[in-house]
Amino acid sequence: MKNIYAIGVGLIGGSLCLDIKKNNPEAVIHGVSRKDATLNKALELNIIDKKATLDDLGNADLVIISIPVDATVTLLPTVLDKISDTGLVVDAGSTKVDICKAVENHPKRRNFLAMHPIAGTEHSGPTAALEGLFVGKTNIVCEVEKTTFKLQEKALKLFSDIGMRMRYMNPEAHDKHIAYVSHLSHISSFMLGKTVIEKEKNERDIFDMAGSGFASTVRLAKSSPEMWTPIFKQNKTNVIETLEEYINNLTHFKQLMEANDFDAINSEMENTNHIKDILKGIS
CATH class of the missing domain: 3.40.50.720 (NAD(P)-binding Rossmann-like Domain)
Structure with a gap:
């Protein structure tokens, strides 16, 4: 070629x-x-x-x-x-x-x-x-x-x-799976960035406290909106499904916090730690 x-x-x-x-x-x-x-x-x-x-x-x-x-x-x-x-x-x-x-x-x-x-x-x-x-x-x-x-x-x-x-x-499987491993990550990053920016209006020191964990989590929020808006539009059904599951998990975590059930929170995080084995070797 x-x-x-x-x-x-x-x-x-x-x-x-x-x-x-x-x-x-x-x-x-x-x-x-x-x-x-x-x-x-x-x-x-x-x-x-x-x-x-x-x-x-x-x-x-x-x-x-x-x-x-x-x-x-x-x-x-x-x-x-x-x-x-x-x-x-x-x-x-x-x-x-x-x-x-x-x-x-x-x-x-x-x-x-x-x-x-x-x-x-x-x-x-x-x-x-x-x-x-x-x-x-x-x-x-x-x-x-x-x-x-x-x-x-x-x-x-x-x-x-x-x-x-x-x-x-097949294209259908691709769009469903990529909504979880890529599209949801970008939405999470954009919305975390939005949350912190809005808070920063009242607390000017917040970014002085931002460490590498925040920087790596919000990194994707620097991605091009012109590229990502059409992606979310084309994959709307799958993205909404992943968001519903993500929101349910966030709500559950909040409920555990409200109930002072920190043993359950620890268990949730321990179970999720398994992801490091799944993602081993991926940079």
């Missing part, structure tokens, strides 16, 4: 470009963005080799779409219209049901591979791109059977070579 086009050259798209280029020096990375300033920055940082537009996609061996999920749903059919019969399109969206439905009847559905590389930071834009971001990370691939075997084989090797583990899942 020599001619690679990245639609979106921020954290995920830019990091994919850096790693693909490192492993495939002969590849030519073309950047596509609504904002020329974004492409200029990507060129300056050597994330891309050339600027391009959607009209150039007929030359692409691989197109990587890494833009907000609502924009992906809208743009994906047009991208498939423009690629050649031997071109492949992949997306990196954090939701999969709506994206897969958008092209389920497209004549070139076989040229699309739905995936979600589970990696990232709270930062955005080309300056957030990191070499090696995907080493040891999981890449969820959905509906792999709907992609032409020769194209999926090339893509999966490309992403395996930059260090990702492949896992296969």
Whole structure:
């Protein structure tokens, strides 16, 4: 795959470009963005080799779409219209049901591979791109059977070579599970940040007392609202379900506090400590 086009050259798209280029020096990375300033920055940082537009996609061996999920749903059919019969399109969206439905009847559905590389930071834009971001990370691939075997084989090797583990899942299962392990984490972080900011209006010293525990817990609140609002919208049903369970657990904890049942609180925390064994090896 020599001619690679990245639609979106921020954290995920830019990091994919850096790693693909490192492993495939002969590849030519073309950047596509609504904002020329974004492409200029990507060129300056050597994330891309050339600027391009959607009209150039007929030359692409691989197109990587890494833009907000609502924009992906809208743009994906047009991208498939423009690629050649031997071109492949992949997306990196954090939701999969709506994206897969958008092209389920497209004549070139076989040229699309739905995936979600589970990696990232709270930062955005080309300056957030990191070499090696995907080493040891999981890449969820959905509906792999709907992609032409020769194209999926090339893509999966490309992403395996930059260090990702492949896992296969249907879009519905993906969206349900990711609501728990990703989307809920971001909501919790945003709302913790909101709670503390509102309290800080009256207690100016509160941030002077914030330690590493607060910083790590609220880190995700620095994520892009423009990216996360469409994710919550597309995965609304699953997100609401996870929130209901989370709120129930918070309410139960509050009730134990009110009842001075600290033995039960200790037991709750001991049971939850098991998560360190489950997450062993995940950074």
